[in-house]
Amino acid sequence: MEKEFDSMKIYDTPQKNKVDFEPYNEGRVNMYSCGPTVYNTVHVGNLRSLVNFDVVGRSLRYLGYDVKRVVNFTDVGHMSSDADFGEDKIERQAERENLKASDIADKYIHHVVESFRKINVLNPDGSPIRENIDVKNISKSEWAELGWARATDYIPEMIELISLIEGNGHTYETDQALYFDISTFPEYFEFSGQKLEEKQVAVREDVKEDPNKRHPADFVLWMKRYGKYKNHMMHWNSPWGDGFPGWHIECSAMSWKLLGEQIDIHTGGSDLISLHHPNEIAQNMGAFGHHVVKYWLHNEFVFTSSGEKLSKSKSNALSLKEVEELDINLMALRWYYLSSSYRAPMRFSIESLKSSEKVYLSVVNRLKQLYNQKEGELSQEYLKHFKESISDNFNTPRILALLNKLVKSDLKPEDIVATAFEFDRVLGLDLKKAVLQKIENGDEVHSSEIKEEDIKRIIEEREKARKQKNWKESDELREELFKRGYRVSDREDGQYISKVH
Ligand SMILES: [Zn+2]
Incomplete structure (x- = not known):
């Protein structure tokens, strides 16, 4: 494909503006995304960042x-919290579940990767995620091939990086920790545009935890197994004693080892603007004496209708499992995320998700009607607008609007279908799969669309039996449905029903 590198614009947080995208090396992009802390199940709130930046990765490859x-x-x-002296999120969960910290991490890495797969997030290398990967038996280099990195696999690299920072005179040590000394990095407050007084209370509170910490904004590079962390489960030897790394060093170390000293795009949630990312910049400057990251992209969060951020701790967020239980197509969730700019805060409600599903299914149905197995040609006009929209800071709402317009256009049916499937290389909405499945299944409908009360009741009972793995009852209920003139088939997203002719 012809390369169209000239006109790409992206929004860079520090410059507070859309700017021309000019990577370190023309035609190549090194991209690092701060990923999940693996101690809990995912929900509608924290999946957004993964989908948003999956689309950024797909877009750059597409171009x-x-x-x-x-x-x-x-x-x-x-x-x-963001503070250095809180409770380790993973160890806290390990205590709750009475498991080893490493088992908690394995368990939730498996969970998050499966969740990403279900909403069509690709491996960072652009390949599809395999089903049910065996987290316990996947090596550091196998993860790295796919573009994933587990912090605990990179402890020696973190120690190496901290040693560089120390060698350049940017650290000091107390009984409790090795700190980054921000007085050696005067631009520190520039990135976040914050003053020290505006930093989180939690960060200022840390001074009370360690009286020898010199400046409230200094942050931990290495925490010693000392004081409140005397019994920390995960710990390693280091030049600063037995302990564990501070949270911020892992991203600098892993991005350095896997991508080098020139990273074009670094992404994360907007909550990382005030602390985690300035700390990464400080670490990079401290180790290498120059900036590493060229552009910083941040996604916004999902809020409740009353403006509360969706979070597990507030129990106001729907889990992916709950979305599935509501019989909502997971591609509708993906559509929902893409219907806003990644930079815009979103309000979440089940109704908003259902209306996304309605639009998504109407596009699929329209494509099904148009699908005639003829080889279509891409509409150059639509393709041009599509690429312009991608190049305008990954403008997914505009692409979805364009897709809606395309399926209603009077172009040749096969050209509409071909062009829509082309868009889907970036959107990742499984349009082709959904269309072919609809064709294959003929008049089958999803069980949620059945109106007859008595049939609906049997379907629900059967759903219950299947959940309890009561296969005998589930088979009996299948028979019952058949006697009443309905055939049922089980698929990943539930039961599908057709009339027996
Ligand atoms: Zn990070």
């Missing part, structure tokens, strides 16, 4: 860039 991308799993050292 012809040679993309190398890494996403990490934080499986050590992320405290319950």
Whole structure:
């Protein structure tokens, strides 16, 4: 494909503006995304970032860039708040579940990767995620091939990086920790545009925890197994004693080892603007004496209708499982995310998700009607607008609007279908699969569309039996449905029903 690198614009957080995208090396993009802390199940709120930046990766590849991308799993050292002296999120969960910290990490890495697969998030290298990967038996290099990185696999690299920072005179040590000394990095407050007084209370409170910490904004590079962390489960030897790394060092270390000293795009949630990312910049400057990251992209969050951020701790967020239980197509969730710019805060309600599903299914149905197995040609006009929309800071709402317009256009049916499937290389909505499935299944409808009360009741009973793995009852209910003139087939997203002719 012809490369169209000239006109790409992206929004860079520090510059507070859309700017021309000019990577370090023309045609190549190194991209690092701060990934999930793996201690809990995913929900509608925290899946957004993954989908948003999956589309960014897909878009850059679609435009012809040679993309190398890494996403990490934080499986050590992320405290319950942004402060250095909180409770380790993973160890806290390990205590709750009475498991080893490493088992908690394995368990939730498996969970998050499966969840990403279900909503069509690709591996960072652009390949599809395999089903049910065996997290316990996948090596560091196998993860790295796919573009994933587990923090605990990179402890020696973190120690190496901290040693560089120390060698350049940017650290000091107390009884409790090795700190980054921000007085050696005067631009520190520039990135977040914040003053020290505006930093989180939690960060200022840390001074009370360690009286020898010199400046409230200094942050931990290495935490010693000392004081409140005397019994920390995960710990390693280091030049600063037995302990574990601070949260911020992992991203600098893994991005350095896997992508080098020139990273074009670094992404994360907007909550990382004030602390995690300035700390990464400080670490990079401290180790290498120059900036590493060229552009910083941040996604916004999902809020409730009353403006509360969706979070597990507030129990106001629907889990992916709950979305499935509501019989909502997961591609509708993906559509929902893409219907806003990644930079815009979103309001979530089940109704908004259902209306996304309605639009998504109407597009699929329209494509099904148009699908005639003829080889279509891409509409150059639509393709041009499509590429312009991608190149305008990954403008997914505009692409969805364009897709809606396309399926209603009077172009040749096969050209509409071909062009829509082309868009889907970036959108990842499984349009082709959904269309072919609809054709294959003839007049089958999803069980949620059945109106007859008595049939609906049997279907629900059967759903219950299947959940309890009561196969005998489930088979009996299948028979019952058949006697009443309905055939049922079981698929990943539930039961599908057709009339027996
Ligand atoms: Zn990070």
